[in-house]
Amino acid sequence: MTVPQAKESTVDVLIIGAGPAGLMAANALAKAGVHVRIVDQRPAKVAAGQADGIQPRVIEVLQSYGLADRLLREGNQMHLATFYNPGPDGGIERTGRAPDVTAPSARWPFYVTLHQGSIEAMFLDSMAPEGVTVERPVIPTLLEVSKDESVLKDPQSHAVKVVLKYLDPEQGQADIEIVRAKYVLGADGAHSWVRKALGIAMEGEQTNYIWGVVDIIPDTDFPDIRTRTSIHSLNGSCMIVPREGDMVRLYLQLMDADVVNPETGRVDRDKMGPEKLMKVASKTFHPYSIRAEEYHWWTLYIIGQRVAAQYSAHERVFISGDACHTHSPKAGQGMNASINDSHNLAWKIAHVVRGWSDMSILKTYELERRKFAQDLINFDKMFAAMFSSKPRTAQNKDGVTHEEFIAAFQGGFTTGVGIHYSPSVLVNADHQAHASKLVIGERVLPQTFIRAADMRPYEIQDLLPADTRYKVLVFAGDTSDAAQLARVRTLAAAVGSPSGFFKTYGGADVFDILTISSASKEKVNYTDVPPIFRSHWSKVLLDDTEMYPRTDAGGGYEKYGIDKTEGAVVVVRPDQYVGIVAPFEKLDDITDYFAAFMKVAAQTVL
C-alpha cells in the first residue's frame, strides 16, 4: 500500500469559507473568468436560521449580477415597520406604523428576508455553469505569504502558499493539498482562521445585552405579525422579522437570570431553549397571545461590536464579511456587509489578475470597507442600546420614547444606499459640481431613461451590470441641436483618439460607453450620435418621458445635477460607484484618472 502524495496546485484566487461573503466573491470572480476555488469546513451548506435580511442596496447589487429576480421571487418583503409600547394597562399597544425604508433613492424600498441557505443556493446555482463548486469539508492548516519583495511586487506571482486538509478525502486520495495562490480571501466568519493566521486583531468590545432568536410559524391574534415590529414592553423588548412562507423570526431580549449560570457568570445555552424563548415572548406580547407548534431554529447571542484592525496582508490575503466585523443582528446588516465587502473586492482582484490594473487599486478595499464597518459599528452601538433599553414610562423617565426610537430606526443607515467611499485612486471628486447630485464615491442613483432607438424605458442601474467593465456615461445634451452635436463630435474624436483612455486602456473589453441625450423624443435620431458613443443601437438613451408615460422617466439631468447645455462625462466603476466626473473640456482628467492605476493595453478591442 502506497501513501498518497500531497497534491500540489496553483490557482488565481483561493477563497476560504463558503458563507455569503465567500460565495459572493466566488461567483463574481467565476463570472469574470478568474480561476477561483472555494473551500469550506462544513460538510454541507446551512439548512436553517442564520442571517436573513437583505437591504435595499444589496438587492441592487444582486440585480447587477442577475440574481435579484430569484431573490424577489423567493423572499419575503418588509414594507412596514410597526412600533408597540406599553399601554395604560401595562400590556402593549400599537403606537405607530411607518415605512420600513424611507430612503427616497432606494430602487427597492423594502428589505427582503430569506433563509441564508436560499441565498447561498442562489450563488451556488449561478456559479455552477462556470465550473465552480464548493470543496468541502476542507480546512486550511497553513498560510504563508512570500517575504520576497520582488515576488510580492509581481501581481501574477503565486505569492501565497496554503495547505489544505481534506476532512473526508476519497479513498486512496491524499488528505493534504498544497495550493499556491496569487490571492487568498478569508471569508471564514467571526472566528476566522485566516484572520488569526495573519495575526490581525479585532478591535472593540462586548456589551451585556443577551438576546434569544427563534424561528416559528406563529399561531397568534397579533395583527402586525407580518410586519417588522419593534416591541418595547415592560417585560423586555422584542423585534419581529417576518420571513418567507408563514415563518416569523422573533428576537427576544433576555434577562441575565434567564441565561447566565450564576456559578460561572457565563451564558449557559442549556438554561435556555425554544420553549423557554416562547414563554418570554408570551409575556412580551401580552395582551396578545402567541404560540408555535414547532421551532425551526433558535440561538442566543451577546451583542458585541468589533472591527478587524486590518483587512489585508500585503494585498495578497484579504478578509471579508464576519471575519472583519461583528455586530448585532437586529440592524439587519450582517449578510449585507459581507456581500458588499466581496462585491467591492472581487472586480479589483479580477482587474489585477487580468493585468488591466496595477495592485494599487487593491489598497482601496480596506480604505473603503473598513471605514464602512466602523460607521456600522457606531450605528449599531446606538441602535442596540436603544433597543435593549426600557421604554419611557411614568416610573422610568430615562427610558426610550417611541419618537426617539423611530428616529434611530429610520436614520437611513441600514438601507445601504448611502454608502460613501472616500477619495482614492478610484474616487476623484474634483469635478463634482458638474454632476452635483450624482455623488462621487456613491452608487449611481436609480433613474429611468428611455432608449432612443425604440423608446423602451430602462432603469439606468440595469445598464450598469457587474460585468467588470467601467461604464462611461456621456451626458451629451441636446443631440438634435447642431451646435451641441458639434461639441459632442469633438468630444468623441478626443475619446477615440489613439492617446485617449478608451484605446489606451483596453477599448470595449474594459469600457462600455453609453450616451444620454437630452433631445426630445419627437426629434431625436440615435443615428446622429458619433459611432464611438454608440457601439450598438441600444447604447443611446434619452432623458425624456415615455411616449405614453407609465414610468418616472424624465428629469434625469436635473436629478443628477447635470447642465443640459454643458453636459458631462461620468465614469462609473464596475461596482456601480461613481469614480470621476468631468466636463467635456476636462477629458484629460479622466485620462489621468485611469493612467494612475491602469496598464496600457497590448491589444485593444474597439
Place this chain on the structure above:
Amino acid sequence: MTVPQAKESTVDVLIIGAGPAGLMAANALAKAGVHVRIVDQRPAKVAAGQADGIQPRVIEVLQSYGLADRLLREGNQMHLATFYNPGPDGGIERTGRAPDVTAPSARWPFYVTLHQGSIEAMFLDSMAPEGVTVERPVIPTLLEVSKDESVLKDPQSHAVKVVLKYLDPEQGQADIEIVRAKYVLGADGAHSWVRKALGIAMEGEQTNYIWGVVDIIPDTDFPDIRTRTSIHSLNGSCMIVPREGDMVRLYLQLMDADVVNPETGRVDRDKMGPEKLMKVASKTFHPYSIRAEEYHWWTLYIIGQRVAAQYSAHERVFISGDACHTHSPKAGQGMNASINDSHNLAWKIAHVVRGWSDMSILKTYELERRKFAQDLINFDKMFAAMFSSKPRTAQNKDGVTHEEFIAAFQGGFTTGVGIHYSPSVLVNADHQAHASKLVIGERVLPQTFIRAADMRPYEIQDLLPADTRYKVLVFAGDTSDAAQLARVRTLAAAVGSPSGFFKTYGGADVFDILTISSASKEKVNYTDVPPIFRSHWSKVLLDDTEMYPRTDAGGGYEKYGIDKTEGAVVVVRPDQYVGIVAPFEKLDDITDYFAAFMKVAAQTVL
C-alpha cells in the same frame, strides 16, 4: 412477422395541432390536471418566421399562467409607432411619432415581438413537468362524433372517435391509433383538417392586396428601424416590426407585376424572393438606404378575412385559432386571437371534465370568441385597406392622410384589453351599477392594492391566476369601522352558510375569496376580517397608498366605481373576466348565477 394491431385508447381531451392555439390549450389543461394529449403533423416545431406579435392583453394572459417573465425576458418591446409619408422631394420623411399602445388600462403598454418558435417553447417547457409533450408527426384520418343523444348528454362519455396515423412509427409499432376522447380541439391552422371534417364553412372573402414579408438584420441609416414604423411611400407601403436581438421584419406591399404570373393570373412564389423583396424595400425607403447580409425567413401573402361559420360540433369538437379566423398579419392579431381563443375554452372544458359545471358553459365559447373574430375581421378590413392605399398627395387627393391612418392605428382595438363578452350564463350584468367601471364581461382592470398584513403592493391581476378557480372579490368597505364590519360579518355568515354558493359548489377547491378593505393603512387590522373572507393572512387587501408611496396603489374603489360605504361582491371568472357583481344585499343573485350551470359538490373543501 406479425402485423401490429391498431392501438386503442381513451383521453379526456385530444388536441390536434401544436401551434400557439393548440399549445396554449394543452398547457392550460395540463396545469388543470386534465388528461390531455396533443398531436401535430410537423416533425418539429417551427424554427423561424411566422407570427410574432404579442398584444398587451395576451401579456396579461400569459402572466396569469406564470409565463410573462420569460416572454418579457426574451422578447423585444415596441413602445413607439412612427409614421413616414412622402416628402416634398418624393422621398419619405417622418410625419409623426406616437405611443404604440395608448389604452390607459393596459398593464404592459407595449407589444412584444418574439419568434413563434420561442413562444411555442415557452408552452412546451411549461407543460413538460405535467408529462405532456407533443406527439409528432401524427395526422388524424377520421373524426366521428357519436350520434347517440344519451351519449352526447353525458359530459363524461367518450363521445368522439378519432383515428390517428403515425407518419413515423417506431419499429414494430402500429401506425394507427383509435382514440376515444371526451372532447377534441382542432387547432390545426388555416387549412384545418378538423374544420373540414366537421364540414364547417369559412365565411368571408379574399382581397387583391399582395404583401411580402422578410426577416433581416438590417444595415441602414434609417433612424426609426427599431420602432414599429408605417411607411406610406409613392413606391408602395411598408411596415417595420423590430424583433428580438437585432432582427427586423419588413412587411412590403407588392405590385401585381412583381408576383403575379401573367399566364395563370395567380401569385407565383418563384417570381419573388428575399433579394427581390429587399429591392422593393430599397425603393420604399428612399432616401434612406437599407441592406441585409442574410435573410432569416420570408413569405408572401394575400390578405383574406374569413371567419368559421361555427366553432364547435355538439360542444364535443371545437376549433380555435387560425382554424376559425384568418386575417392580415399586420394588425398583429393572429397569435393573439389564437391564444385568447384557447384561454377562453380551456377552463370551461376543465370544469366540465371535473364535473363542476354542466355542458352549457361550453356554448359560451363560440358566443364569446366568434363575436370577437367578426369584430376583428371588420377592423382588419378597414386597417388593411388603409395601409395598402396610396398616400394623399397633391396628385392623389383620394389617398390616405397621415392623420386618418394614425386614427385607425391607435383605434385601440388591437391591444385586446377592451375585449367584451356578451351576456350569457357566465356574464350577468344586472348589477353593473354597483361596480360601474369594472365592466362585466371584460377583464378585471389592473390596479395595485396593498396587502393588509404586510403592506406589500400587489397588482390585483397577479392575485387572479389561471388556476381554474373563480375569484370572489369582497369589497368590504372600511373594516376598521364597527358598523361596516358588522355588515361584513353578516355577509360572511351568508356566504358561509350551508346553502351559500361557497359550500354548495365546491368551497376552496373552486372559489378563492379575497377581501379588499377601504380602511386606512394606519388603522387596519387584517385580523378583524371574518375567517371565511381570509383563509390565509395574505387574502386581505387594502385600497390605500403604500407606506412610502412608489406604486400607483390607492383609489381602487373609485377606479372600479364601487361605493365604500355600500361595498360590493365581484365574481371573476377563471380567465380574469368579470362574471357578475352584486351588492351585499343581493348575494342570492350570485348564488343563482352559479346555480344556473354548476353542480352541487359531493364534498367540499373549506
